[in-house]
Every structure is written in structure tokens, then in C-alpha cells.
Amino acid sequence: MVNRYFITFEGPEGSGKSTQIKRLQSFFISKGFETLVTREPGGTKPGDSIREVLISKSSGNLEAETELFLMLAQRCEHLRKIIKPALEAGKVVLCDRYFDSSVAYQGYGRGLGAEKVRKAHEEFLGDFLPSMTVLLQISPEEGLKRANHGGTKQLDRMECEELAFHQRVFDGYNKMAEAEPERFVKIDAVGSPDVIEKIISDAVKNKFRGLS
Ligand code: TMP
DSSP, rough: EEEEEEEEHHHHHHHHHHHHHHHHHHHHHTTOOOOEEEESSSSHHHHHHHHHHHHHHHOOOOHHHHHHHHHHHHHHHHHHIIIHHHHHTTTEEEEEEEHHHHHHHHIIIIOHHHHHHHHHHHHOOOEEEEEEEEEEEEHHHHHHHHTTTTGOOOTTTTTOOOOOHHHHHHHHHHHHHOOOOOTEEEEETOOOOHHHHHHHHHHHHHSSSTOO
């Protein structure tokens, strides 16, 4: 089941998703839509607590399955209590990471396998998918450099993973975008924020005819 105004943003660390989500929110507001911007892991109170466990360095090494179950747990709360009600109320939902992050990070990055992750999501959360997924693609080296703001911001537990992990996530995203070209819009995240904003708003106008 595909949901009309459910748009997700994906990408490796440091890909600039939050900047572009804000800009796309302004675009939809200018067209008279009510919007909800939310994120994963998080989006609810228990989801934010689970986020803390997932990204805090004090959690140390978590089993890949533990990570996946925590992602699914926060998503269950988020999907049923926040995302679905907002869509039913006619809002445009813009979500910073969703199901595809689990496939990229736990499936490809941690090596659980994309199929296993997809099956687990479907088994418990059904086939509730975004109608459009903006993939801001950036190499691990460049993305991690951006994520620690030239050495001024401490990297979190996931960001601290070895480069090979981030490379598997990057490659995984490419495979996912290739497999579903009708849903994914893949954009090189190294360009200027204004250029990226324009590519995204053009893709949105193209997808949702009647918006321009
Ligand atoms: P963020 O830094 O973009 O907010 O995301 C937090 C981290 O959580 C990021 O390293 C990606 C990771 N993540 C997963 O590993 N699996 C998931 O399903 C989600 C939603 C995020």
C-alpha cells in the first residue's frame, strides 16, 4: 500500500536531509498544505528513548538483531500513533528516515540481509510504504566529515562505525534506488543546497501532478 503524501528522506550520515526536509515543508506550506515533519528513530516519546539507546556510545556493541528490533519497536509506535493519523487527517508527512534505513543499515550495513529486514517489517508493520523517497547520496568519507562539522561535533554510536560499514550502507542505498526507480529520487548530496532543493521540488511536482 502506497500513501500519497507520505514522503521519506534517506541517505548516509551527513547527507543534509534535515535542511532539505525543512525546505520541502516550506514548499508544501506555500501550496496550502498542512504538514508534519518527523524522524526516525524517534517521533514519539518512547521512540526518542529508543533513539537514545541506539545512538548513544554508552550502549556499546549491540547485536544486529537487537538494533533491528529496536528500530521496529520505535517504528510501530511512530507509524500507528503519529504517521497514519496525520495522513488520515490529510497532512503531508515528511519523515527523516523510515523503513529504508533499516534495510540499508541493518540489512546491508550489519549484514542481516535486505530480504530478512523487509520480511520482518512486513510481518509486523505491513506493507505501508512512502509514495516517494528522496535519497541524498554522499560518500562515507565526505558524509562523515560533514557529520562531525570539521571536528567540532562528537560522532554518535552509528557514525563511529568503521568506514567499511558506512560503505555497505552507501552501496545498499544505491541497490535499493536501482530496484525501485519509481519510488526513489536519487540526488548527489554534494551539490549546493539551493540546487538540491530545486531538484527535489521539481521531482515532487512531477510526482504529484497539479501541485505547480
Ligand atoms: P540520524 O542521524 O539521521 O537522525 O539517524 C540516526 C541513526 O540511526 C543513523 O545512523 C541511521 C540509524 N538508523 C538505522 O540504523 N536504522 C533505521 O531503521 C533508522 C530509522 C535509523
